[in-house]
Amino acid sequence: xxxxxxxxxxxxxxEVQSHIVFEDKIALAFxxxxxxxxxxxxxxxxxxxxxxxxxxxxLLSPLFANAQLLARAVEQSLAAEGTFVAMNNxxxxxxxxxxxxxxxxxxxxxxxxxxWPRQPYKSAEEMTQTQTALKAAIAxxxxxxxxx
Numbered sequence: 001x002x003x004x005x006x007x008x009x010x011x012x013x014x015e016v017q018s019h020i021v022f023e024d025k026i027a028l029a030f031x032x033x034x035x036x037x038x039x040x041x042x043x044x045x046x047x048x049x050x051x052x053x054x055x056x057x058x059l060l061s062p063l064f065a066n067a068q069l070l071a072r073a074v075e076q077s078l079a080a081e082g083t084f085v086a087m088n089n090x091x092x093x094x095x096x097x098x099x100x101x102x103x104x105x106x107x108x109x110x111x112x113x114x115x116w117p118r119q120p121y122k123s124a125e126e127m128t129q130t131q132t133a134l135k136a137a138i139a140x141x142x143x144x145x146x147x148x
Contacts, residue, residue: 011030019131022043026059027043027062029042029066031127035103038104043066043099051090069138069142071083071102073137074102074103074134076137078133078134083103
């Protein structure tokens with residue numbers, strides 16, 4: 001199930017290029033092109049659901065398990081002290097497709113309240129390096145999880 005007019009559905013189908021860091025049967029995660037900080041990822045269900053309320057109950061657990069994996073990978077790969085994990089429903093939702101923000105955080109990083117200045121990556125190389133680091137951390141974490 002997808003929407004012909006949805007940017008995230010186009011990313012999922014490969015019609016729009018993105019820097020994908022994770023994919024499984026139900027979800028896809030990619031770097032936000034205007035991150036709060038480098039490594040800011042968006043996790044989306046592959047099926048088009050506009051808000052958390054629209055998401056089928058069967059997808060809640062696997063989607064949030066993926067969010068947990070990404071939060072762990074962001075901290076590990078980017079030496080972040082923590083993460084900010086959030087989602088908007090309708091209000092302030094720039095793309096009407098459910099998406100979870102996973103943002104690396106550090107003490108005194110300047111992120112306060114709800115004023116979040118966003119900026120593009122300094123270069124395509126910086127974005128690709130961030131993507132590579134996150135993919136490697138995800139693979140390492142998944143290897144640890146699946147090991148006996």
